[in-house]
Amino acid sequence: MGIEGIGARVARKEDRRLITGAGRYVDDMVVPGMKHAAFVRSPHAHAEIKKIDVRKAKAMPGVIDVLLGKELKTDGIGNLICGWMIHSKDGTPMKMGAWSPLAVDRVRYVGDAVAIVVADTKGQARDAAEAVEITYKELKSVSEAVDALKKGAPQIHPEADGNLIYDWEIGDAKATDAAIAKAAHVTKMHIVNNRLVPNAMEPRAALGHYDKAEDHYTCWTTSQNPHVARLVMSAFYNVAPENKLRVIAPDVGGGFGSKIYIYPEEIVCLWASKKTGVPVKWVADRTESFLTDAHGRDHVTEVQMAFDKDNKITGLKVDTIANFGAYMSLFSSAVPTYLYATLLSGQYVIPAIHANVRAVYTNTAPVDAYRGAGRPEATYLLERTMETAARELGVSPAELRRKNFITTFPYQTPVIMCYDAGDYAASLDAAMKAADYAGFAKRKAAAAKKGKLRGIGMSNYIEACGIAPSAAVGSLGAGVGLWESAEVRVNGVGTIEVLTGSHSHGQGHETTFAQLVADRFGVPIDSVSIVHGDTDKVQMGMGTYGSRSGAVGMSAIVKALDKVEKKAKKIAAHLMEADEGDIVIENGVAKVAGTDKNVPWFQVALAAYTAHNLPAGMEPGLKEGAFYDPSNFTFPAGCYICEVEVDPETGVTEIVQFVAADDFGNIINPMIVEGQVHGGIAQGVGQALLEGASYDGASGQLVTASYMDYAMPRADDLPSFQVSTSNTPCPSNPLGIKGCGEAGAIGSPPAVMNAITDAIGNNDLTMPATPQKVWAAIRAAKKH
């Protein structure tokens, strides 16, 4: 592997820049003549716009213009769309309501953009935004999906009758019902997956610059996938043709999914730049982030799991209502369907599965993929149900799982996915050993002496990532292919640039991708640069989400490296008058195997560019590109065990031990993988103990719109994690990589909740398990 190659714990190259404050984010970008924008947003959850008066605002100091949705429509700017078509079980296509980048006659959630103000300074833009006078007629609003489906609920979009976007199903209803009818035992649960606010450290931002001379647009934006942003803004929003639009996503301070989507603001800033003749910059403040970033999760589910007399699972029935918010965000439709219900087999042999999913409009912020996207929801319901079943059946939760594990591969689940490889018992054993599962009873007794309730819980997750085979997702309704691209450019002196369609916003690609290249040619990683995030520099690519950049993005680089290596070997063989098949490239030299003949790597590169002495007919240069389309999803899996102590007097939960045993396939940089797991678990613990977006039922106001009320995990909320991996290589990609970006957030919430419910002896507990809720659950348990 070498000290900087595959498998090495190399310190992140990008960290010097990022942690010394030298990173360059959208808000750091300055263009001559640049002005500042503020958006006028709806203060109401649901209202008709009766009148907009901009006269006072336009007369304010420094104001260049105030622009409205009507003008945007007149200029032909299109509505925002959801790019994944889902059909209801009756065959009808999903009912997508219109989402104008600036609302024209109706607002549908608190924060809905109505107008943009452009002014000399940010302060002036904000002052003027307050001076825009809008007459609203308030309408009844609804924020809970379950309520939005009820008769008499306010109708949010004319296109979606009864607020129902789709009523979708997967699996075999008849077989599942039969399994439940015949079961020796059925465990039933009501599962709520709480709504989360993404809270990336860097708020969203956009800088739109229309260049009149070239009739060309540039958009700096906080995006996880700048090429997709360009494609969508061109093809659907009619901002500019692709060849006239450059999208740059520079350093981006975290995304967690929320920066995949194209939002109204970047579209409006580009349009406003042409309209006003000045470059227009908008940077969200934290309140705007809370109100308008696409939220995550928000499922309500009824689940039934059937067992035979030997405690083998015979069937699983799931009925889910998913809250989509006021508009369908770019990938929203896929999250509670193909990213969720296809994982409902978990790590288990379940002969019959049926899931029904209803997607629903409400007067809340749009909901879309958030770290894990559908897979945390599937894992949470499965793993809480498994643990509950074990308690009801009076058997060990570990042994109940072990008895039902899938052990032969490939394994075709009843819900589309075909798992290619895994060893679930290995992760379970590793986690139980690391957690000293056998010694728990002793620790519980010791805790009881201190007046604490100690509990233990586990979670055996599986996820599908390496998203995704293009033809497969196309057949399921995706509007795009999910391949990835790479170009490897060897310079004349042997240094290397890798142009990737992946985008790094915290993942450490500048290091891991360089390690991959360094490994191949035995060159230092400092001689390898990763270029990404600019549609003018990098060929079309699909971006970073769904733990895909290792499994898919790096596989594309491997393909390009293969081509470069092949050509380099031809050149080296020619220079040394040797046979091409005898050339090996390692430690920075190309040599003839079994001899001392060699040519330094840089001389091979130089020869390619001087072209003085190349094999007959060979083109000069050493630069190759590749597109890689995965043949299957990848299936990371693992076992997480959480141990907690609950203070019965206050309801405070302390996590006293957290063990993660993951199977990520082959690993490029173990330190970065551990960092991903740590961050993922922190987010999962955040969901389980602290985080929960809450709208006021009557007014539709977001109650948790600041850190005063929305609790993010802090360092002292978390224990020191014990993480390990036991890996089975992924058979479907050249590096054997499965992906690790989301696992922590997927696997941890049920482990935490299973531990708390074990401690307090009451299963009736929802996330976030705040001290107040745990205290109340302890009191309720005592009453029974």
Added chain:
Amino acid sequence: MYSLNYHRASSVADAVKLQKKGEDAKFVSGGMTLIPAMKSRLAAPSDLVDLAHIAEMKGIKVSGKTVTIGGGTTHAEVASDAKLKAVCPALTYLASHIGDPHVRHKGTIGGSIANNDPAADYPAAMLALGATIITNKREIAADKFFTGLFETALKDGEIVTGVSFTAPAQAAYEKFRNPASRYAIVGVFVAKGKDGVRVAVTGAGDEGVFRAHGMEKALTKAFAPASLEGLAIPAGSLMSDMHASAEYRSSLITVMAKRAVAKASA
């Protein structure tokens, strides 16, 4: 934030003069409450008069059991004062648990008291210690000073220049923090002085900080956690919000009070 005029006062007299001149001028000390309110455009004073650089309002004096703290003294300064810690460790502990390091290095005791946030820590200490609040005009007993939510006995142009109190024989502060803001959901300061026991509760009362007279009576008889068994502040007089119902707060007050007594007795 709206634009406004900023003034740095060099003395208390200067501050008063500057505040009078402004149309809607506000004093600012650490700004830990006012600045966030201004940033979210919920407060829009015409002028800010900064008290943070007035030398006469700074510093901690301990003479025997008598403690005087300047209104402009930061939480970090209170938390780290060795002489104060020797006579009243409960107060240095309290100061060391306000907000985060940024807050503790900017926020001041005078600012906290004058603001009287119902979830702030210092008001509980002032009440339980029977402190005297010193202003540029007069001295006010803590019992008379805190009059309601964000309400105090302060009049326009009046500045908290300091506080003084006699260090108690035993005291402790126990706080139950809001998981999001980390302000007190319930904070109980217990102090046993020569005139008996005083118990003050912050974070919970629907009219702000208050004394728990029933608990004081029980603890004056016997200063032990067991004395509080079965004693609870009725939920009817307590705040209720998404983080803590009145019932939960009521339960927490007794738990925190017991823990404070145990800690003070340790």
